[in-house]
Amino acid sequence: xxxxxxxxxxxxxxxxxxxxxxxxxxxxxxxxxxxxxxxxxxxxxxxxxxxxxxxxxxxxxxxxxxxxxxxxxxxxxxxxxxxxxxxxxxxxxxxxxxxxxxxxxxxxxxxxxxxxxxxxxxxxxxxxxxxxxxxxxxxxxxxxxxxxxxxxxxxxxxxxxxxxxxxxxxxxxxxxxxxxxxxxxxxxxxxxxxxxxxxxxxxxxxxxxxxxxxxxxxxxxxxxxxxxxxxxxxxxxxxxxxxxxxxxxxxxxxxxxx
Numbered sequence: 001x002x003x004x005x006x007x008x009x010x011x012x013x014x015x016x017x018x019x020x021x022x023x024x025x026x027x028x029x030x031x032x033x034x035x036x037x038x039x040x041x042x043x044x045x046x047x048x049x050x051x052x053x054x055x056x057x058x059x060x061x062x063x064x065x066x067x068x069x070x071x072x073x074x075x076x077x078x079x080x081x082x083x084x085x086x087x088x089x090x091x092x093x094x095x096x097x098x099x100x101x102x103x104x105x106x107x108x109x110x111x112x113x114x115x116x117x118x119x120x121x122x123x124x125x126x127x128x129x130x131x132x133x134x135x136x137x138x139x140x141x142x143x144x145x146x147x148x149x150x151x152x153x154x155x156x157x158x159x160x161x162x163x164x165x166x167x168x169x170x171x172x173x174x175x176x177x178x179x180x181x182x183x184x185x186x187x188x189x190x191x192x193x194x195x196x197x198x199x200x201x202x203x204x205x206x207x208x209x210x211x212x213x214x215x216x217x218x219x220x221x222x223x224x225x226x227x228x229x230x231x232x233x234x235x236x237x238x239x240x241x242x243x244x245x246x247x248x249x250x251x252x253x254x255x256x257x258x
């Protein structure tokens with residue numbers, strides 16, 4: 001007798017982009033339907049349980065949760081085993097997180113900011129859901145990457161997200177030059193991010209390393225009050241000298257070499 005397919009879904013719930021530092025009214029970023037769906041979920045897999053609870057409190061203020069916050073099942077995504085060069089997590093760990101779906105319960109996946117599994121952990125859980133025959137339901141929300149690209153005026157037809165650059169100065173310099181060459185060769189916008197407290201360090205490095213004619217765009221705190229996106233040539237950035245960025249808001253760095 002074959003095993004019955006799971007009836008619960010994995011629901012990808014978008015978060016805000018403010019990291020809880022300058023919280024805007026939730027309905028300025030998320031639709032009412034997204035908040036209703038989030039409020040209906042009893043099982044969650046999240047990056048950080050503490051900040052997930054803060055997010056759910058904000059949801060509860062608009063759409064009452066289906067049960068008290070303390071009764072929700074909130075589990076953090078597993079981290080790779082120490083010493084594993086590939087950063088892998090055992091398949092059994094993912095299946096354990098998906099167990100409620102086999103009991104007919106929907107599971108919410110939430111990252112710290114923006115869309116789950118996009119420039120954030122969670123893709124492996126989504127992959128495991130597909131492997132297990134669990135329906136994946138993405139909810140619409142803000143992504144700093146696509147908002148920044150749209151606002152940058154750079155090439156939105158050809159672009160590549162490169163994630164985080166190396167922290168070691170020599171390795172970072174080599175990688176930036178490689179990406180700038182690719183950008184010039186393929187007319188491709190390059191997109192990177194950084195941990196907020198290192199935003200200024202990365203900005204300074206990019207202005208120093210990129211060619212003067214390359215257009216460099218920075219989008220910071222989008223969807224938050226005072227959020228902005230500015231695109232200048234590297235030569236203009238150097239002349240203006242504005243390299244300091246907030247250390248508590250996410251920023252997206254993009255460039256296109258001529």
